[in-house]
Amino acid sequence: MNTPLRHDVLIGQAVLDEIRAAGIDEDDADFAALVDAECDTLERLRRIIRFARHTEAQSKALGEIQAEMRERKWRLDKKAGDLRAAALWALGELGMKKLEAPDFTASVSESRPKVVITDEAAIPDQFCRIKREPDKTALLAALLRDEVPGADLGNGAPSLTVRTR
Template identity: 30%
Template structure:
């Protein structure tokens, strides 16, 4: 594959098409010449898309690895918590308040007080908060349907974009 870019090939292809249009060729000669001009452009485009497909596969592999690592991290975090709870229970069962070693000190400490709700129905309304409602947002699906049904929606219009389809 040459070092020339797809953009440069496309620019040269358009220039060659303009030159070709000026020539007085029969239909078959024109078609043959046109096919030969597009060959390098098509190969370069195919190779470019093949590279993007490779990158997409790499992204998928990375995403899978991230999920596996996140799962592994959660398993390890739970294991750490179980081990810490085990040590706390052993210390409490043996009435040990403090253990010292050169690397750290273990001690049983009280957590700050927390509220335990026994029956939410009995709590007076003064102790409830009402979060503000979310601000209204534009419903694009509703606008699209209205325009497609023939209605005019001020400040909105349908646009038709294009995309590269790879089948």
């Protein structure tokens, strides 16, 4: 029967309390064997951690596939752009402004002028977007020394480290 983890933890806490009440603590060589023999909680946690590791591996693999697909998308976009540029050049050489086919009509037209930056530092601020973003590394260092308006130190959260053999 598959019991909820919360129930297993409550049983595990009761088992740990009984083992500790008997005078056996975590430093005793028999402690882990006694806990394992008396409840399924630790084995369930082992399965959860194994499943978490498996899920992390899947996420990593998916990330690698996404990177490959982004690269493939970039190559396909470049290829499409190169093909369009070749068609535009050929239409220009032929002196044609339009090419019709049963499934499309291609037209050559002038696009809007584009901005070319020649000296970024000379551009007035009114024509710039300035991204303001807190530097959390610098803020942490400053907060450890003194107060900083608009920022406080929060409590660190517990974390689980899993080492493999």
